[in-house]
Amino acid sequence: MTLFSNGFVTLQMPEDFEAVATKDEFNDMYLVNTKIPMSIKFSTTPTLVGLPEIMEDIEKNLKNNDRIDLVTSDFLAINDDIYYMIVSSFSDGEKEIRRNEFLYVEDNNLYIFEYTYPYADRELDDFYLNVIRSLKIIVPKYIVENGSYRLNKEESQ
Incomplete structure (x- = not known):
């Protein structure tokens, strides 16, 4: 088992996935598997809102986009935490x-797991959940205060 760690979180990386470097400030991990093919993106962004507001914004944006079909959108318990899931x-x-x-x-940190793949019928629930369940938050990546954010300097070494 390979672990991803950036000092703020650790995650279990699935087998046969390769890390791809990105320059996006909020993208913590981007993995691809050309055999499946599938990509996994894990991001952390600062936020001042909760999941209900995030859900509302995402659904509104998707309704205004004719090219994207909303398959499902709901809250889901994973471990002891509540996640917002959108397919x-x-x-x-x-x-x-x-x-x-x-x-x-x-x-005040929004953690996002994004799985993208080119087919609709594959049963991957256990695959997704195993990666998500492996998330261990060491310290928040961002400190949000006074309407702005900064990188948390207390990252674990």
Whole structure:
């Protein structure tokens, strides 16, 4: 088992996935598996709102986008935490792409798991949940105060 760690969180990385470097400030981990093919993106962003407000904004944005179909949107208990899960699909004209997102808020930090793959019927619930259940938050990545945020300097070494 390979663990991802950035000093703020640790996650179990699934077998046969390779890390891809990104320059996005909020993207903590981006993995691809060309055999399946699938990508996993894990991000952390500062937030001042909770999951109900996030759900409302996402659903509103999706309703205004004709190219994306909302498959399901609901709250889900994982471990002892409540996550917002949203499943959507879109077509690039040749194949259908499915995206499953799981969002969690703690200490003004929004943790986002995004799984993208090019088929709609694959049963991957255990796969998603095993990665999500492995999340261990060491310290919040961002400190949110006075309407702004900063990187938490107390990261674990």
